Amino acid sequence: MKHLKVKKIMKRIILLILLIMSLSVAGCSAQNGNSTADNLEITFFKIGSADSILLSDGSQTVLIDTGEEEDGEEIIDYLESESIETIDYLVITHFDKDHVGGADTVLNEVDVQNVLVPDYETDSTDYQEFLTAMEDNNLAPTVLTKKLSFSNSSASFTIYPPELSSYESDNDYSLVVSVEHGENRFLFAGDAEAVRLEELMNQLDGEYTLLKVPHHGRYSENSTDFFTKVSPEYAIITSSDKNKEEVVVVSALEKLGTTVYLTREGNVQVISDGETIQVTQ
Template sequence: MARRRRKSRGRKLILAVAALCLAAVYPLQEQLTDGGGDSRGAGNAAAEDVSAAASDVFRDGSTLEVHFLDVGQGDATLIRCGEAAMLIDAGNNSWGDDVRDYLEYQSIGDLDYVIGTHPDADHIGGLDVVMEAFDCGTVIMPDYEKDTQTYTDVTDVMEEKGYELTLPQVGMVYELGEAAFTIVAPNGEYGDNANDYSVGILLEHGENRFLLTGDAEEDSEADMLDNGIDLSADVLKAAHHGSRTANTEAFLERVNPEYVVISCGEGNSYGHPHAEVLNRLREMGIKVFRTDEEGTVVATSDGAGITFNVPPSESWQAGEPKG
């Protein structure tokens, strides 16, 4: 069967970042004093050399890495712990090749888990390319279908490769190397709001906790607050690209993160992240990382502490739609 390819529009940005994601990891306090830098200008040749060296030096079986990929106005997160790896979403349709190539640069063999948080194209658009290129173990998607070509592309590849769909069950725990993750959402029925059906997970590695909730909005967040699971986390991936329709004050107070990562595209038409959300984060003293400003963001956990490959954003600038 021929490999599916999507036009990448020349965007090999994340391939250059891949080299520096590991090589540039250093304690956050040093990043703050040194000022860090934008890693998005490296070339692909250098990326291959540095990436290989970085993998040998920095990675071991006890380390957890969470890669928040820069896929423009979309979501894609690679999580790996030792030899275990999982992918949550894969950006829009045109990003499929780039996400696949990023995983190959990271020497990913098989994917133990693939999560399509919900059927919107900016989340599952590239999944068909990735799922065809890699052998995938457990594939988790919500019980919500969408009559789109994007959704059909994903389900077609699943059928062709014999992947069975696993529906998310809140409270279910899965092992990922020396880490584990718990399903925390969705908790109910949300009508036609695909965002609120987003699969949410709480990822734990030693003493460190990460919460990722896709595009879950206010109703889903409220249900998460009521489901009895401890949602406190060190790192929160802002829901719905930092939209005001999510990231409520009550939710942020319960999670009480030290760091928030926002995945959004520069100059996106939605104005993400919204000023209301940024103001909440700033008032709470939360350090913010943004893919629209810093490219791919990588958090590395040793089970006791967390480091990042880039310093936090200092702009607090709300998204400004192009045009």
């Protein structure tokens, strides 16, 4: 009888231990599930045929391009409305006025920690004002000649610089930004034209959830090949009523099943939870 009682007690102890272990594992799984990814919020500004895109997950803010000179204050107003006081990374994809024009305003009115630029120079007024604002704020840009990666609490960023030292078009100097947030992938292709698109098709792996369409929706000879490789579920085109996107670009994307948004119709807001994304305009 004593032997049977001991066996029953031992069995209960073993069951209790297994129960505690299972609860502990479940607790860890739930904790990990909750911390998989904070929401990543992306704003594509309606600022005409120009680029400015804000990415924030609450712990870090990245701004890709700053539109034209007159767009700087609109960007600042939005940052203030969102209580964003610091930009951790400002990426200037290239130095055309519709990408770098508002940079001096942003640099002078917001705390910018890091500035990433491609490896070339120009003599434009907007570029010179950008350099002056950098100097006034005791900043030195990081000139990218090699791929750069960094992460925040929930997303990883990879920036691809152009592979050549010289291009016929300034657009092909564009830095291209790839972002991974949980299962979602985002690609911001600057103003890349045919030569740069060819490079990208060799640099990039896999498909993307969302594409910022290069060069405001203008068609290059290998645009369709590029769209097919990237195969985005969503595409954002930064265009204006004066400088509309090309119909052939929208058609090529829609044939792939891509949902296309145009910033000339309003700001585009994207929220990623690491598994799904919500796009509103």
